[in-house]
Amino acid sequence: MWNVRLLSIDIHNRQNxxxxxxxxxQHINQNSPWLIKDKDRLKIILQEEIDMxxxxxxxxxxxxxxxxxxxxxxxxxxxxxxxxxxxxxxxENN
Numbered sequence: 170m171w172n173v174r175l176l177s178i179d180i181h182n183r184q185n186x187x188x189x190x191x192x193x194x195q196h197i198n199q200n201s202p203w204l205i206k207d208k209d210r211l212k213i214i215l216q217e218e219i220d221m222x223x224x225x226x227x228x229x230x231x232x233x234x235x236x237x238x239x240x241x242x243x244x245x246x247x248x249x250x251x252x253x254x255x256x257x258x259x260x261e262n263n
Contacts, residue, residue: 188225219244
């Protein structure tokens with residue numbers, strides 16, 4: 170019981186300070202990096218989004234450490250390479 174209570178407090182505190190995927194998605198949609206022609210501005214916007222993804226990964230690490238590790242690994246260096254989806258699409262069987 171004590172451990173469950175501590176865990177729920179920790180989750181509650183993390184939720185209040187968490188960057189969500191919705192925040193990152195909103196940032197991407199508001200800034201439309203695919204439309205930015207100024208390379209310096211584009212670099213700033215993309216760095217903000219990478220920083221948000223890294224922070225999200227750090228915050229989810231206690232709950233889904235393998236996924237968090239994959240995110241941190243993918244965004245650790247100056248060159249980002251394409252990786253398989255973190256959560257593969259589940260195909261519906263009709």
